[in-house]
Amino acid sequence: MKKIMIAGCMFLAAGAVASPxxxxxxxxxxxxxxxxxxxxxxxxxxxxxxxxxxxxxKLFSQRAQFVSQLTYMPEEGFKYEGSDKGETKARPEIWSDWNGFSAKLTTFQQDMANLANVARDGDEKATKRAFAQAAKNCKSCHSDYKYR
Ligand code: HEC
Incomplete structure (x- = not known):
């Protein structure tokens, strides 16, 4: 009996973890x-x-790995229902044009993953070039999807 109850609880918990x-x-x-x-x-x-x-x-490379991981995190926060309203600078276009927003997020993830790889390889010049490419993403997304 006890086992069954625990199994039931785990099922409930699994349903709840769809969103944190x-x-x-x-x-x-x-x-x-x-x-x-x-x-x-x-x-x-x-x-x-x-x-x-x-x-x-070395420090640059560490930071690039951090940012690369972090680029995967905001998406979940935008997907939560009702999060288009409140203390936010997110523009409504994020939800009305989800594909466009999602594409910008994907490019951001790719460019930051590339920067992390290049930085780890250790070539300063190549790292700076990859950084310039990655840096374009911030403004590119903010100008369309974030209020100033
Ligand atoms: C794919 C879109 C996108 C990309 C790429 C992006 N941002 Fe943003 N950023 C947003 C949106 C949307 C918000 C507003 C979030 C909110 O207020 O709910 C935001 C908010 C912020 C904030 C304010 C956070 C706060 O406390 O309110 C900072 C700082 C920021 N971004 C920095 C950056 C930097 C630096 C980069 C590039 C390295 C970047 N962002 C790349 C979409 C993006």
Missing amino acids: FEKPAEAIKYRQSAFTLIAANFGDMAAMVKGSKEWDQ
Whole structure:
């Protein structure tokens, strides 16, 4: 009897884990937090590329791996129902043009994965080129899908 009850509980729990959020505000906070982490790591890489901070291939590579992983996280926060309303700068076009938004997210993921690979290989020049390519994604998506 006890076993059956535990199995029942696990089934319920499995249904609930489809989303980690209980309300739209949590989904909004989650995706904004992911972007905050992306921006902090990306900003440090930008400082090294610009030369305002000393070049450190190992540190750069670590940050690129972090950002690459982080690019997979915001999507879940946008998919949560009702998260188009609240304390958010997300434009309604994200949901009315999901395919367009999703394509920008995919390009972002690909460019950051490429940057992470190139940075790991250790060539400074190639790393800077890959960074310039990856950096285009922020503005490209924000100008269409984020309020300023
Ligand atoms: C595919 C689209 C997309 C890409 C690519 C993207 N962003 Fe964003 N970003 C958004 C959207 C949409 C929001 C608004 C989220 C909200 O308020 O709910 C946002 C919000 C932010 C925020 C504000 C977070 C907060 O606390 O409110 C920062 C900072 C940010 N992005 C930085 C970046 C940087 C840096 C890059 C590039 C390395 C980037 N973003 C790439 C769509 C994108």
